[in-house]
Amino acid sequence: MQKSYTVEEAKRKMEHYCAYQERCHDEVVLKLKSLNMIPQAIDVIMVHLLDNNYLNEERFACSFARGKFRIKHWGKRRITNELKARNISRYNIERALKEIPEGEYLDAFHELADKQWEITLESNIQKKKKKVMDYLLRKGYESNLVQEKIYAFE
Incomplete structure (x- = not known):
């Protein structure tokens, strides 16, 4: 009971x-x-x-975006999708994404991509590129960013 x-x-x-x-x-x-x-x-x-300000959706969205970016290294697309799944308004999602400084975002992306490239064990270069690309897309990074980075690897 x-x-x-x-x-x-x-x-x-x-x-x-x-x-x-x-x-x-x-x-x-x-x-x-x-x-x-x-x-x-x-x-x-x-x-x-x-x-009584115990519940504030804008504060939640900003905190969520900062945390998922800094701790789990998620990209903006994944953060956006996760916030949408929690019925957060478009305004609050946009506000939350502004919490991530552009320079810091790009640095984190390049660092993550380089690290993943190093640890991916695959002798076939095309398969290796595909694995790293899939990983970065799953993390929620924008496809144009991912493609540019993948083409830079040789």
């Missing part, structure tokens, strides 16, 4: 949930549903979290 929560208990629980780490609206709604909260209670709690 699952514990049931009052609206006040759920509010406190969600305050901690949001204070611990930036969250998007979808994550919080999902968490509230997992606590068996009714739709009216979810609405009341969401308004409370927004009014």
Whole structure:
């Protein structure tokens, strides 16, 4: 049997949930549903979290973009797709991508590509290029950037 929560208990629980780490609206709604909260209670709690700045989608998007770029070395396309999957608005996605300095982005891309080129064990040069290209595209880097870099390898 699952514990049931009052609206006040759920509010406190969600305050901690949001204070611990930036969250998007979808994550919080999902968490509230997992606590068996009714739709009216979810609405009341969401308004409370927004009014008290526990929940801020722009802040979440910016934090997400910075983190995924710096820690996982994701490209802008992958970050954009992941934010879209979380129902983040176009405005907030564009705002989040501005958090990544262009010079830092290109440096990280070239460093990642060079490292991947070095560690890819493939004697056939065409297959090696394809493997590295697929890797960089999976990471979410723009295809024109990837192609230019791949052609530079010989």
